[in-house]
Amino acid sequence: MAELFFWPALLFYGEAALGYVGEATRVPGRAGRLALWGVRLGWLMQTALLAVQAAREDGFPWSTWAGSLNLFVWLVVTVYLFWGSRRPYRLLGLTVMPFAVALLAVARAGGGTGIGSRSNYSNLFLVAHVGLVLVAFAGFTLTAGLSALYLWQERRLKQRNAGILRKPAPSLATMDRLSFRLAAWSLPALTLGIAVGIVRLVDRGDGVDALVIATLVTWVVWAGYLLLRVRGFAGRRAAYVALAGFLLIIVVRIALQGVHFA
Amino acid sequence: MTHLVLVGTSHHLAPVELREQVAVDKERAAELATQLGEAVVLSTCNRTEIYIAAGDDAAAEARAAALLEPAAQVLYRLRDRAAALHLFRVAAGLDSLVPGEGEILGQVRAAHENGTPGLLLDRVFRQAVHVGGKVRANTAIGESPASVSSAAAALAEQVFGDLDGCRILLIGAGEVGEQAAKSLRGRGAEILLTANSKTDREHLAQQLAEADVVVSATSTHDVVLDAATVERARKGRQLLLIDLAVPRDLDPAIHELDGCYLYDIDDLEAIVAETLAGRRSEAQRAESIVAAEAEKFHEWHASLDVVPAIASLRAHAEEIREAELKKAEGVLGRLDASERSAVESLTAQIVNKLLHLPTVRMKQAAAAADGVIYAEAVRHLFGLGEDER
Numbered sequence: 001m002a003e004l005f006f007w008p009a010l011l012f013y014g015e016a017a018l019g020y021v022g023e024a025t026r027v028p029g030r031a032g033r034l035a036l037w038g039v040r041l042g043w044l045m046q047t048a049l050l051a052v053q054a055a056r057e058d059g060f061p062w063s064t065w066a067g068s069l070n071l072f073v074w075l076v077v078t079v080y081l082f083w084g085s086r087r088p089y090r091l092l093g094l095t096v097m098p099f100a101v102a103l104l105a106v107a108r109a110g111g112g113t114g115i116g117s118r119s120n121y122s123n124l125f126l127v128a129h130v131g132l133v134l135v136a137f138a139g140f141t142l143t144a145g146l147s148a149l150y151l152w153q154e155r156r157l158k159q160r161n162a163g164i165l166r167k168p169a170p171s172l173a174t175m176d177r178l179s180f181r182l183a184a185w186s187l188p189a190l191t192l193g194i195a196v197g198i199v200r201l202v203d204r205g206d207g208v209d210a211l212v213i214a215t216l217v218t219w220v221v222w223a224g225y226l227l228l229r230v231r232g233f234a235g236r237r238a239a240y241v242a243l244a245g246f247l248l249i250i251v252v253r254i255a256l257q258g259v260h261f262a
Numbered sequence: 263m264t265h266l267v268l269v270g271t272s273h274h275l276a277p278v279e280l281r282e283q284v285a286v287d288k289e290r291a292a293e294l295a296t297q298l299g300e301a302v303v304l305s306t307c308n309r310t311e312i313y314i315a316a317g318d319d320a321a322a323e324a325r326a327a328a329l330l331e332p333a334a335q336v337l338y339r340l341r342d343r344a345a346a347l348h349l350f351r352v353a354a355g356l357d358s359l360v361p362g363e364g365e366i367l368g369q370v371r372a373a374h375e376n377g378t379p380g381l382l383l384d385r386v387f388r389q390a391v392h393v394g395g396k397v398r399a400n401t402a403i404g405e406s407p408a409s410v411s412s413a414a415a416a417l418a419e420q421v422f423g424d425l426d427g428c429r430i431l432l433i434g435a436g437e438v439g440e441q442a443a444k445s446l447r448g449r450g451a452e453i454l455l456t457a458n459s460k461t462d463r464e465h466l467a468q469q470l471a472e473a474d475v476v477v478s479a480t481s482t483h484d485v486v487l488d489a490a491t492v493e494r495a496r497k498g499r500q501l502l503l504i505d506l507a508v509p510r511d512l513d514p515a516i517h518e519l520d521g522c523y524l525y526d527i528d529d530l531e532a533i534v535a536e537t538l539a540g541r542r543s544e545a546q547r548a549e550s551i552v553a554a555e556a557e558k559f560h561e562w563h564a565s566l567d568v569v570p571a572i573a574s575l576r577a578h579a580e581e582i583r584e585a586e587l588k589k590a591e592g593v594l595g596r597l598d599a600s601e602r603s604a605v606e607s608l609t610a611q612i613v614n615k616l617l618h619l620p621t622v623r624m625k626q627a628a629a630a631a632d633g634v635i636y637a638e639a640v641r642h643l644f645g646l647g648e649d650e651r
Contacts, residue, residue, distance in 0.1 A: 153420070170423070171420055236521075
């Protein structure tokens with residue numbers, strides 16, 4: 001049953017990713033509209049997939065690293081669909097959707113889109129810890145998406161691209177401001193998620209693993225980013241720092257997950 | 263049948279010397295419309311057009327042409343569907359000097375309000391305003407800037423977003439710079455300082471520290487602002503610099519500074535050329551919208567031929583139905599209210615169903631120019647209007 005929804009979701013997200021590339025490189029209009037429909041339909045399919053997973057499991061169904069990756073992709077696309085796909089920010093899909101396609105494929109390779117991934121942890125702990133960390137990571141991912149779009153738009157301005165006014169993108173100031181706000185909302189969620197995890201670690205007397213350390217480093221990077229932003233750090237350099245923070249998230253989400261969930 | 267007649271001239275055919283001879287102001291346009299009967303006069307800097315609804319189209323055309331006599335050699339004369347299509351293209355900005363320009367839609371609306379339209383002209387002008395709005399909503403024809411000054415303002419929006427409260431440093435008080443500043447002010451920006459090439463450089467640098475956009479258009483041959491001055495004054499903030507002067511006022515090295523974007527006249531003209539190309543490609547989509555609307559108008563206009571026949575036919579059928587019900591009063595009188603209502607509803611439904619297809623076919627025939635023949639056939643077959651003869 002879950003398979004029935006996975007492939008259409010991946011297909012629609014893939015169509016959306018290609019559509020946004022078309023929107024950015026050709027005359028804007030139809031490709032962008034098709035891309036948005038791809039996001040909508042893909043999101044519906046993935047929502048159905050998650051609902052099937054939730055219905056078939058007794059406990060929290062996304063407790064494995066691949067399962068949490070599946071949920072993470074859904075959170076990222078949800079935020080994009082309901083907030084980022086509005087006309088001025090629509091091209092954010094150019095950075096978000098290829099990423100969603102890649103991570104959803106990885107989630108499937110890891111078995112995160114199927115049934116039967118129960119955990120020994122309590123549901124409350126998993127919802128609080130995994131949920132908060134994933135919400136924060138989704139926020140940081142969109143921050144990074146905005147930063148990538150910022151760098152693209154800034155490059156077009158620097159290159160004096162004659163077609164700059166034909167392909168709508170948010171203004172540099174808007175993207176700079178929004179990426180700061182998104183990060184400012186996401187950091188408290190990450191802090192809480194980490195705190196819940198640490199309380200659990202201490203309670204059970206477990207040791208820290210590589211993922212915990214990488215997550216703490218990620219927290220430090222994003223906290224540093226916000227601190228710098230408060231002190232007036234902005235523009236292209238701030239965008240590069242956000243992308244570095246995002247790279248750490250990728251490491252945390254993919255490379256080190258096996259250790260933490262083992 | 264009432265015909266739609268258009269006689270006019272525009273920038274496509276008439277040079278400004280001729281256009282100014284036939285241009286009329288609002289009061290004169292209203293006067294002419296009253297004089298012509300059912301008429302609307304559209305007069306802008308690019309065109310003067312007279313729209314008349316009349317039974318005798320040749321006479322109406324002659325009267326309109328006489329009013330535009332100075333431009334007699336360059337007049338276009340269109341009727342019915344072609345006239346409506348032209349008006350829709352005008353309202354959509356497809357006939358304008360700059361494709362998709364938005365001002366014309368307001369001018370069409372104003373001309374309609376100022377005229378003396380009857381049923382036909384009212385319909386065609388309302389539809390024209392609707393078409394103008396639809397084209398702008400469904401295509402990007404009017405979205406991109408079409409002049410250097412509006413391109414400068416649109417670029418500022420690409421950097422700063424909302425320009426409310428954005429500060430402009432205007433160097434040079436010439437017309438070119440003033441146009442760009444006007445465009446920026448129109449979007450909410452404010453002028454911080456108007457300087458010229460002789461303004462004290464230190465004072466200029468001080469003002470530069472507060473500015474978001476610099477517009478420079480002096481006639482000096484010297485560099486007015488160099489990269490070092492800009493870097494010192496900017497303090498890390500983003501700055502858009504528009505250099506409209508030839509020779510250029512601003513040091514090209516400014517563009518290399520982080521957060522500084524310098525555009526000269528060639529850059530802006532390249533942007534305008536690109537956006538105009540975009541407007542032209544959008545114009546193709548707009549043309550299909552306009553053509554579809556012209557077809558709708560034609561169907562409606564043609565159906566006017568058969569509407570009286572359809573109305574007579576329905577009235578005749580209703581008369582027969584009521585008469586037959588009256589004849590059966592003896593039987594129907596014994597029925598209770600709900601049974602009687604059911605019988606009335608049943609007979610009405612039979613009449614409607616019988617007349618539905620002939621009505622549709624007559625309208626279709628009218629659209630295919632056979633409306634008059636069908637209307638006559640219906641009148642003959644059902645004896646419509648014979649009692650009055």
